[in-house]
Amino acid sequence: MEIIHVSAECYPVAKAGGLGDVVGALPKYQNELGHLAKVVMPMYKTPFLYAHEFDVVHKGSFGMGGSWLNYTIIKEKFNVLGFDLYLIDINGLLDRQKVYGYDDDVERFTSFQIAVVDWLSKWNHRPDVVHVHDHHAGLVPFMMQNCFAYKHMATIPTVLTIHNAQYQGWMGWNKSNYLPAWDSNSWGKLDWKNNINPLASAVKCSFRVTTVSPSYLEELKFNSNDLEALFEYEKGKCSGIINGIDDLVWNPELDKYIDTQYGIEDVDEGKLINKEVLCKEYNLDIHKPLIVFIGRLVDEKGADLLPKAIGDAIYHMQGQMNFLVLGSGDFWVERQLEDMKGGLMGYYNSKIGYNEKLSHQMYAGADFLLMPSRVEPCGLNQLYAMRYGTVPIVRSTGGLKDTVIDYGTPDGSGYGIRFNDATVGDITYSIHRAVQLYSQPKRLDEVRIKMMQIDNSWEISTGKYIELYKSLQ
Ligand code: ADP
Numbered sequence: 263m264e265i266i267h268v269s270a271e272c273y274p275v276a277k278a279g280g281l282g283d284v285v286g287a288l289p290k291y292q293n294e295l296g297h298l299a300k301v302v303m304p305m306y307k308t309p310f311l312y313a314h315e316f317d318v319v320h321k322g323s324f325g326m327g328g329s330w331l332n333y334t335i336i337k338e339k340f341n342v343l344g345f346d347l348y349l350i351d352i353n354g355l356l357d358r359q360k361v362y363g364y365d366d367d368v369e370r371f372t373s374f375q376i377a378v379v380d381w382l383s384k385w386n387h388r389p390d391v392v393h394v395h396d397h398h399a400g401l402v403p404f405m406m407q408n409c410f411a412y413k414h415m416a417t418i419p420t421v422l423t424i425h426n427a428q429y430q431g432w433m434g435w436n437k438s439n440y441l442p443a444w445d446s447n448s449w450g451k452l453d454w455k456n457n458i459n460p461l462a463s464a465v466k467c468s469f470r471v472t473t474v475s476p477s478y479l480e481e482l483k484f485n486s487n488d489l490e491a492l493f494e495y496e497k498g499k500c501s502g503i504i505n506g507i508d509d510l511v512w513n514p515e516l517d518k519y520i521d522t523q524y525g526i527e528d529v530d531e532g533k534l535i536n537k538e539v540l541c542k543e544y545n546l547d548i549h550k551p552l553i554v555f556i557g558r559l560v561d562e563k564g565a566d567l568l569p570k571a572i573g574d575a576i577y578h579m580q581g582q583m584n585f586l587v588l589g590s591g592d593f594w595v596e597r598q599l600e601d602m603k604g605g606l607m608g609y610y611n612s613k614i615g616y617n618e619k620l621s622h623q624m625y626a627g628a629d630f631l632l633m634p635s636r637v638e639p640c641g642l643n644q645l646y647a648m649r650y651g652t653v654p655i656v657r658s659t660g661g662l663k664d665t666v667i668d669y670g671t672p673d674g675s676g677y678g679i680r681f682n683d684a685t686v687g688d689i690t691y692s693i694h695r696a697v698q699l700y701s702q703p704k705r706l707d708e709v710r711i712k713m714m715q716i717d718n719s720w721e722i723s724t725g726k727y728i729e730l731y732k733s734l735q
Contacts, residue, residue, distance in 0.1 A: 263390040263731055265299040268378050270371065270398035272301050274510070275347065276311045276359045277618075278514045279558060280505070281396060281425045284474070287508035290344035291724040298346075300648055302381075304374045305336065305349035313677055315339040316349070320384065326378050331355070333377040333522040350377045368433045371398045371460075372440045379405045380442075383412050385503050391731045394468065394721070397431035400460030401452075403467035404456045405441065408448040414462050415461040416444045419660075419734035420582055420725075423460070423703045424478075426639055427486045428562060431460035444591035455488065462489055472727075474640035475661030476502030485637070500691060503727060504664055505640040506720030507649055512625075514650045519622035528667070529651045530707060536627035544611040545637050551700035553693060554628040556621050559591030559599070563636030564657065564684045569598040571634070571689040578690065586628070587612040588620055625650040629706075630696045635667055636684045638662045648677070648713035653699065655679040655692045655707075665718070669699065669709055677713045 271277050273286030276278040289299035305311065311459065316336035323332045331352055338347040351357060356372045375440045378464070379402055382392070403420040403660045406412050433440075435458060438449075453460035465471055465667040473479040480503040482493040493500065510516070514532065515525045524532020534548075541548040572585050587599055587610075601610045613620060631647035635655045640661035644654035653669075658680045666678035679695050681688040699706055 263297045263616050263728070263734075264644065265297060265391045266382070266389045267299065267301045267393045267395065268375070268402055269301060269303050269395040270374075270401040272303050272343075272347070274343075275280055275303065276306050276308045276361050278305055279426075280474075280630045280640065283508065283642055284342065284398070284423075284425065287506065287720055288724065289290075290508070290654050290728065291506070291720040292728065293345050295724060295728060299730065300346040300348065300351065301343075302335075303346040304370070305351040306361060307357055307359050310535055311349070313340060313597065319348070321378050321383055321485055322377070322384065323477045324377060324380050324442060324552060326436065331373055331377075333373075333380075333656035334420055335377075335381055336433055341521060344535065350374055350381075352377060361401060366671070368431070368437065369440070371431065372401065372433075372437075373623075375399060375401045375405065376442060378402060379409070379412050379415075382406075383415060387416070388418050390735065391421060392421040393423065393710055394464060394619060395423050396425050397429060397461040397464070399536045400431060401441070402464075404448075404463045404709045405444070407467055408451065409442045409444045411442055418716065419470075419731070421730065421734075422464040422471045424465075424482075424639065427461060427473075427482055427489060428637065429487070430454075430487065432460065433458045433460075454492065456525055457487075462492055463646070465489070465492055468522050469499070470730055471496065473500065473502045474503050475664045477663045478639045480658040481637075481660055484513055493545045501729075501730070503723050505642060505645070506723045507642070507718045509719055512646050512649055517626065519619045520621065520626040520730075524626075529710050529714060533626065533629075533651055533710075537629070538621060538627075539585065540623060541584070542660075544586055544613075546586065548610060548733055551583045551629045551697055552627065553585050553630040553632055553696060555585075555587045555589065555632045556624055557589050557633070559589040559595040561592075562635060562637045563591075563592060565589065566596050567634050567684060567686055568595070569602055569687060571686045571693070573602065573606070575685060575690045575693040576606060579694060581609050583608045583609075583693065586624065588615075588617060588624060590615050591625075598708060624726060628652045629700060630655050630679075632689070632693075633657065633662060634684050634689050637681060648716055649718070651694065651710035651714050653678055653713070655681075655696055657684055657688070658682055659710055669705075670695075672703070677709045677716075
């Protein structure tokens, strides 16, 4: 099958979070099964662009809200990612350094999507599936089915995968003229509560919808930033497929970012050396359990709870543990995490910003990874942590619930630490349990080995996506 993935992110071309990891991995594994999976995304000015060679494969133009825009599609020459990578260049709109966070993101991603659909419409054959990811690609199914110039593609199956339903790409109806001439009888397929809502539109128009874990799909019916009724109504075409791990990128035996590679046989020694490197650099005590947080510093991730939870844990448990935080996001959380450093020197440290290498070193060198998420569609961090023998401490929500079993489970099948509420109290209690586990080296070792043996590879999930596509042919 020929599958076109449309996405705003794809690792290592451009990544802001888990979406990038998934789109950088899934097509590769689909190709390994003998399919032809391709990725099309915006051409940002990221290091990947300058480090690789590209061919121009298409040039086109379209109108958007009174402006006439030219686009160019370039294709990476040597298939370095294991799939065909197409980048869309729209001068002045997409060619920026960051993926998101500009005032004109609506214009940027709308123009990206129009260019994708316009390009596909010029093909002289049809792909088997157009697979769109999150709201940045959410208008594609609508345009393929309702824009006069593109309606000949209406029967091409479309699949939407929701990696995060909190962000929906809302735009006012005053921007409806951005879309190429469309059948106005179909306005209801764009609308949600008096706005154009690209994510809602994709849920309505896609042939099938998947979320990145089964539990997240259930939660969306009760908590999805105002789309609850839509998910309840459309539940018949929705299913959850858990993400996998790209074993070529996230593998402690091969990882070039970490100080010392290790496997199941030498996990304790390997982790200790990596921990030593971290502790030295961040002025922490190698003899104490090292608990880390890696991620976006936003409410969804429970990042606002970190300063008090860390402070309380260190105070009430007499500094029996160390913490290291890596992340960026809300200004006030960043500031608090920085300001705490002075008072908790030797027990706590943080690095504000995005740092791929450090994140790998932390998965390898930490003993525990804390994820107090309020919302977690799948969560990749806990999967990576387990692959590196690092015990996840997670709130029981979304994909965290689907992938982590508490080590206290009576039948002995567990390996992580779970808690129910995104509160400082639940977090500090879980940290207390982590300290207890750390004080039992034999038990900790068993847990590490058990986690590292779990098969969270992409093979299983890739098969599920292929089944889904086949059901649409
Ligand atoms: P989300 O996509 O909601 O941010 P996921 O758990 O799905 O969360 O994916 C997060 C990915 O982003 C992981 O690969 C994680 O290591 C990475 N990541 C998040 N923040 C940072 C950071 N500050 N530096 C490096 N990597 C980060």
